[in-house]
Amino acid sequence: MKNGEIVQARNVYERAVEKLADEEDAEQLFVAFAEFEERCKKMERARCFYKFALDHIPKDSAKDLYRKFMAFEKQYRDKEGIEDAIVGKRRFQYKDEVRKNPWNYDAWFDYIRLEESVGNKGRIREVYERAIANVPPAEEKRYWQRYVYLINYDLYEELDAGDMERTRDVYRECLKLIPHEKFSFAKIWLLVAQFEISQLNLKGARQILGNAFGKAPKDNIFKKYIEIELQLGNIDRCRKLYEKYLEWAPENCYAWSKYAELERSLAETERARAIFELAILDIWRRDWWRDPNLYRRLPRGKPIGRTENLILEFSWFGESMGNKDSAFAEDV
Template sequence: MRRNDFTHLLNGLTAAPRFQYEEDVKKNSLNYDAWFDYVRLEESNGDTEKVREVYERAIANIPPAEEKRYWQRYIYLWINYALYEELEADDPERTRDVYRECLRMIPHKKFSFSKIWIMAAQFEIRQKDLAAARKILGTALGMAPKDKVRAAGCNHLPDVHRIELTPAEVDRCRQLYEKYLEWAPSSCYAWTKFAELERTLNEFDRARGIFELAIAQPVLDTPELL
């Protein structure tokens, strides 16, 4: 079989399921499972621009109701889109744009999604943009102060202690720990990591003060850590 004939055959095999997916999403544009299948088809063909086109069409179909159960599947479209841009297309700027736009359009006053905040921060850490990661986590702590987000903010900060911090970055780290402890004053892990930050900065008086505040708390989850 000649190469042109083989290519024509492959295109024909792809056209049939593509037509079916087009019919499915025309009937119900909120059928996110159909959009997922459609995207997988285009990803298997390796045409980046076509994949992006389908993702953009899919995420344009915002759930009509501000109920979290309608949004969960929809948000996974955004997550897959971001992962595709980072891992397959190798385009950090587009990846960043996907996370930014997703976080912008979520109705945070009604509900939020810890996973997307954490993934956006982890992406910035992989890009070695620690300031951007801290900014995302700080915003998340203000807009979506859930346990997972607070834990992420605390867990990722020890990694940045290993590098030299500017005064502004030090203040940002302190603010993140302070916000975390406003919501979880019983977390000995947070208290010890906060004190550890001050110790690495040779701020021993501040470290002692943090420990004193910690042991003065009426309830502590793991006091043996202190």
């Protein structure tokens, strides 16, 4: 075949692909085009066309195409070609799995890891975006738990691509999608807040955590927010946060104890004592009717729960301050 005929033939194939690529029998056209390039000794063109075709034809309709591609690679293989063939086979498999079930998040994770191993940033982003577009079909937490792990998308954007604004947009879109009135994930709120802190946007982090208090208050969120403000030396903010924490969970002995511990660390003895007394008064009101002998047992027996531990802690606090009368130190 002369050069002029080769160019004309290639032009005909290219026009055919443009018009017939979506037809049911397009596989035969793709195979014929690839074999044409192979006969013309244009191995890289043939290889590229095989890969292009495999990316655009559903697996069920591309069995012959894939078989021909593998035969091509075996004949003209090199190390890079073999690796590409393996990647292509796995990509083919994952694309078919997620096409059949878009909510198979484990298949999406495998697909994403494959693309990350290849390192094509454009393809990685494309697969991530296709994955997170498949929002769980029901507002039940068990359906959302695997989906939420796709937040790794943000970690990729932030750490690898270095696109901070895009990271921020996807984080916030994730928060919008989760039906917080039914369930939520403290980890997501904390990840978003930590991201804002890493960007030196303290105001943004506080806004995120404040929204978490209103929409989905959880122990871990209160603890982390208090930890952040304590590291910054904002004691008054810590006090306000402990107050909100205890408004939300007045039975939380850990919160009462840590609040008192904060005041004690600041040498605010009277504040610490008042917090202990208020805690025990509150516990007394709630627990006395369930066990009238609770406090009488403490000096003689081992603690059996957080409530008793808090009372003993107050006792030890009173003794350390030299005031045994206010601590439950003696058998009553």
